[in-house]
Amino acid sequence: MSEVRLRFAPSPTGYLHVGGARTALFNWLLARKLGGKFILRIEDTDVARSTQESVDAILDGMRWLGLDWDEGPFYQSDNFPLYKEYVEKLLAAGKAYKCYCTAEELEAKRESALKEGRKPKYDGTCRALGGDQPDKPYVVRFKAPQEGVTAFDDLIKGRISFNNEELDDLIIQRSDGTPTYNFVVVIDDATMGITTVIRGDDHVNNTPRQILLYEALGYPVPRFAHVPMILGADKTRLSKRHGATSVMAYRDMGFLPEALVNYLVRLGWSYGDEEIFSRDELVEKFTIENVGRSAGVFNPDKLLWLNAHYIKGGDPARLAGLLVPFLAERGIDPTSGPDLVAVVKTLQERARTMLELADGAAFYYLREFEYEEQAAAKFLKPEVAPLYEALMAKLATLPSFTHEGIEATFKGFCEERGIKMGQIGPPVRIALCGGTTSPGIYEVMEVLGAAETMRRLERALTKLRG
């Protein structure tokens, strides 16, 4: 039983955001590296705020990132009877008690305490109460020690300690009988045998309470690792106003999962000077000790750079497959036109996202595209008509319409006529793709094929003749 068991425990109140994804990633990496288990648990004790759509969205995000889990997903809402049992156990042992204070009373106390500059902690009114009050609604509170120190050695931040007097008697069961987060998380992590808890550092303040609960319940306390949060450019918590925070939104914006994974893991973790990590390398090299202690700013530019890197080196066939839906959004069906894989190859070095790849690929499949106004005015002039005609005649004699042959034809053409590539290149480019930006014209011509190339040249010829 020395196997490490880690978990990711999101609450289904929204999509999977990048911060959560990074936490999940760290857990997953450590589990894979150590040959342990990675468990997915849905924290839906707040029945009112939890939705099935959110669960689905989170699962989709996990799958897209390739974070497969070994056990689960488990739902806390399935375990309410179990939690109730533990509450009873604590009650019976005198380690918890019923509190009859109403939410309104507590709110009032909290406000006045805050106003007077005192700590807004529960004052313990019901702690010493004698017997039950059968007809009154109540919550169950954990009877926390009021003195002493609770400390733990965080795997990332080092030793962290709290004076118990700072802690109050937290509610472990609501008046409607449902358990609360801090209690449930302990029961679950304990009963699931979680050995290491990696979570956002917004949980550090919960940790001492949870440790106390573990001890009260007689369970071993797991190791904790609190990962710093992700900030926006203005150093405040990353939110929608900084841009997309949903993992799936990044997919829709044309990012590759390996790019997002690489980016997210490097945000807060490092391995010497290395920037690029394959999934296998991450599993091999990841250690929780190399996770930094301070919060990091999400840098979209660097993500973009990584994405460009993975597109550049990606398998053209795979990229072509991923590209289809992006093309469909533009009303393009790549089955009627040049081979999409060949198209992708001409674009890989100049696209940073699948969106850009789709934009760049569009002209291959459009037959009656418009010419960019400025470009047409500058290059589609009557004077180039003879050039077009001569070039087409020469091209027509090519035995095979390949990059090499086409290039040789252009070279020879320029030499014969004593002109420079700059005089024939731009007009041809516009004829082929309608603008001044495109892959190299030799490769474009090869991918387009002889017939389509000639048709486009002919079409431009007609256009420039008025």
Added chain:
RNA sequence: GGUCCCAUCGUCUAGCGGUUAGGACACCGGCCUUUCACGUCGGUAACAGGGGUUCAAGUCCCCUUGGGAUCACCA
């Protein structure tokens, strides 16, 4: 406000007592070139401040300042 955490280029970071403080993104130049990119070469740019400890401090300690998290019948 209490508690807890954090602090190296604009950003992500390397550094684990002795370094010309390194890399990456971004930015600015050169080269390459049929366009746009890619690539390549080079450049600008950082140890928050103040005290200690030490022969020696970005590295260790303390304080200040500045950020952040958290103080729910949310998770």
